[in-house]
Structures are given as C-alpha cells and as structure tokens.
Amino acid sequence: MLKKDYEKYPNFDYIEFYFWFFRCKYKNHYLKKSTIESIVDPIDFFKKPKWTKVNAYSKPNLKLGLILSDIRSHISDAGYYDDPDLITSAHETTHGINSNVRNNLYNGKPINALYCLDGNAVVLNEPNTRIEIIAKHVPYSLRGSVYKLYLVDQAVSGWGDRPLYILDEWICYTNGSATRKDLGIVGRAETVKYMMEFNIYSLTLLMTVELEERGYDSEELTNFIRWNIERSMSIYNNEIEASSYLSTFRTASDVETLRVFTINKFGKQWCKKNLDI
Numbered sequence: 001m002l003k004k005d006y007e008k009y010p011n012f013d014y015i016e017f018y019f020w021f022f023r024c025k026y027k028n029h030y031l032k033k034s035t036i037e038s039i040v041d042p043i044d045f046f047k048k049p050k051w052t053k054v055n056a057y058s059k060p061n062l063k064l065g066l067i068l069s070d071i072r073s074h075i076s077d078a079g080y081y082d083d084p085d086l087i088t089s090a091h092e093t094t095h096g097i098n099s100n101v102r103n104n105l106y107n108g109k110p111i112n113a114l115y116c117l118d119g120n121a122v123v124l125n126e127p128n129t130r131i132e133i134i135a136k137h138v139p140y141s142l143r144g145s146v147y148k149l150y151l152v153d154q155a156v157s158g159w160g161d162r163p164l165y166i167l168d169e170w171i172c173y174t175n176g177s178a179t180r181k182d183l184g185i186v187g188r189a190e191t192v193k194y195m196m197e198f199n200i201y202s203l204t205l206l207m208t209v210e211l212e213e214r215g216y217d218s219e220e221l222t223n224f225i226r227w228n229i230e231r232s233m234s235i236y237n238n239e240i241e242a243s244s245y246l247s248t249f250r251t252a253s254d255v256e257t258l259r260v261f262t263i264n265k266f267g268k269q270w271c272k273k274n275l276d277i
C-alpha cells in the first residue's frame with residue numbers, strides 16, 4: 001500500500017512524505033465527530049457478558065421444549081425444584097442453578113451467579129449498595145406488582161445486603177418467560193410483565209450503584225444488564241400488561257432521571273432500537 005502510493009508521487013520530498021504519511025495513518029482522528037457516527041454504529045462496540053461455563057448433568061429432555069430442557073439438564077437435583085407448572089419449574093430451577101454456581105465459586109467475597117441458558121452463567125461481584133437504597137430510586141410510577149415483594153419485603157427478610165438478588169429474580173423471570181414462549185403457553189402473561197418490571201429495577205440498580213458506590217467497577221454489570229434487556233425485549237412479544245408498563249417507562253415525567261441515565265449509559269441508538277426511548 002505504502003509502496004504503491006509512493007510510486008504515485010515520484011517527485012516527493014521527505015517533508016511532504018512525512019505529512020502525507022501521517023494524514024493517511026491518522027485520518028480517522030481528523031474526521032468530524034458527526035462523520036464518524038455515520039460510519040460506525042457504536043452498538044457494534046458493546047461487549048458481551050463474560051460467561052462462566054455451567055456443567056450439564058443430563059441430556060436435555062426435548063419433550064420439555066428447548067428452554068426448559070436446557071435448564072433442567074444443568075442441575076443435578078432437578079426434582080427438588082420441579083413444579084407441575086412448567087413456567088414455575090423454569091423459574092425455580094434457574095434459582096437452583098444460580099445458587100449452585102454461586103456456592104461453588106464463593107471464596108469469601110460476595111458474588112452472584114445468573115444462568116442464561118446454553119451452559120452459560122455470568123458471575124458478578126456484589127456491590128455494597130443495599131436493596132433498600134435501590135428501591136427508593138425506583139420511580140413511583142414504575143413500582144409495579146412485584147416491587148413490594150422483592151425490593152421491600154425480601155430486603156427486610158435478609159436479602160438487603162445482596163443487591164444482585166434483583167438480577168437473580170430478573171433472570172428467573174426471563175427464563176420463565178422464554179419457557180412460556182418456547183412452549184406456546186397462552187396463560188401466565190403476568191410472568192412477562194414481571195420480567196419487564198425487573199428490566200426497570202435492574203436499570204435502577206445500575207444507576208444507584210454508580211451514584212452511591214464510586215469504588216464498584218460496574219463494567220461487567222453494565223454489559224450484562226444491556227445484554228439481558230436485549231434478550232428480554234426479544235421475548236416479550238408485545239404482551240399487553242408488559243406493554244402498558246413499558247409505555248409508562250417511556251412517557252411518565254417521574255421517570256425522566258432514569259431515562260436520561262439509560263440513554264447516557266447505553267447510547268441513543270441502542271435505546272431507540274431496544275427500548276424506544
């Protein structure tokens with residue numbers, strides 16, 4: 001490349017060559033910002049979560065569909081978490097896998113583990129920010145049906161100092177909603193609404209931790225929340241209950257701080273594409 005261009009300039013002198021070389025090498029640095037945005041979609045640069053492999057204990061029983069069979073095959077004591085309701089079975093068994101991975105990897109530092117199918121879990125360090133503090137930052141208009149149970153009552157019952165418990169429930173509702181979709185179950189639409197509520201509680205968790213806890217490295221937490229919001233939006237399928245909750249997120253005036261945080265965190269293009277804000 002250099003040789004070919006050199007041949008185009010038979011009468012060059014070294015000073016001219018020097019400027020030409022640097023103009024070519026660093027030309028992207030001199031493009032206007034607006035030009036760069038039109039060439040490169042920043043969404044392409046988002047990092048995926050760092051996965052931790054989870055052992056499979058049995059072959060998937062495909063009679064249960066792709067999602068539930070995947071979940072059931074990644075726990076050794078599937079019967080303990082089983083439930084006649086297949087969505088509940090997916091939810092509770094995911095809790096079981098999360099707990100097993102968390103306990104296996106625990107080395108004295110609080111962590112949580114979140115099983116996301118295909119033998120992949122993400123493992124994250126627990127922040128110090130308590131659930132009670134996160135709960136206060138959830139906008140009033142978005143305190144939905146499960147807000148009190150998980151962000152108030154469960155915090156008091158002993159989960160207050162484990163804020164990633166919010167993500168634990170989020171993943172269980174996401175896997176439950178994925179099972180519902182996979183098996184074509186018409187009822188139990190509320191599980192999709194709860195997944196959507198946890199999208200917001202997880203965003204509030206991220207906002208609160210970044211606000212309250214400067215020492216916490218939130219990169220992995222950010223990558224995971226962004227990834228699972230994308231996943232949840234591909235599952236939700238415009239369920240009516242979830243849609244009205246999502247509409248409140250998009251429009252309510254008391255959600256402005258959270259919306260601005262989300263746009264600043266994930267960028268306008270990502271937010272438009274995934275959340276329509």
Ligand SMILES: [Zn+2]
Nearest residue numbers: 091095169172
């Ligand atoms: Zn649960």
